[in-house]
Amino acid sequence: MTAICKPATVTEAIDAGQPIFDAELRPHRSLSPRGFLLLMLAVCGISFAGGLAFYLAGAWPVIGFLGADLLLIYLAFKINYRSGRLVERLYLTRDRLTVRRVWPGGRSRAWEFQPYWLQVVFDEEAAAQERFDCPLILRSHGKSLMVGSFLTRQERGEVASALRAALARVRQPCRPATKVQSVRPSTSRIE
Structure with a gap:
């Protein structure tokens, strides 16, 4: 919050x-934009290494699923950040x-x-x-x-x-303002 x-x-x-x-x-x-970038780089690195291992083992179709996982993680975080703008x-x-x-x-x-x-x-x-x-x-x-x-x-x-x-x-009740009284001397005359 x-x-x-x-x-x-x-x-x-x-x-x-x-x-x-x-x-x-x-x-x-809790995750800053810089932290999000670092997380996505780490996930991309892990996915790339895993994809390379599967490719070398002959299971190249797995690379598409790893790419889909990356896309879903990215979209989930973007939706989360968007809702954070409330x-x-x-x-x-x-x-x-x-x-x-x-x-x-x-x-x-x-x-x-x-x-x-x-x-x-x-x-x-x-x-x-x-x-x-x-x-x-x-x-x-x-x-x-x-x-x-x-x-x-x-x-x-x-x-x-x-x-x-x-x-x-x-x-709390409003306190009445103190009334300012004007005092005129009794000897004053308006001419």
Whole structure:
């Protein structure tokens, strides 16, 4: 997972458009592009050596199957890397939580929730017991949305805790601004 969580600043956001919580969630890919290149070179080398041995033994049709294996390994990794381009962004302001999901093909969709009624549903007990059925769900007014399905249980728990803390700050009653009174001296006259 690559989660970039920016919690609220110390000062409370007064403006409704100012961000209180901003998190970008991305799936984790453990093999870097350089690692992928090295892996493919190693697999090609092994396939070439095996293909040469089979060719010298007179079993030349095996070379085609080794080539097909190489192609399938390459395609499987490319599909995996493509799915790794999924992005979910959670953006909380005083008046709304916006969840924007961008799929690998570029298609995007946004959901908006009113933060005062929003429930962040995550079962910490299920996560502690290492059960797999502990999704992170945002629920409000009969709508629900599962976010971070590609994250680990621990990462979903961290996002849930950070989002709950930000929602608690949003739900605090606004303190009225101190009224500045203008004082005019009694001797002043308008001429």
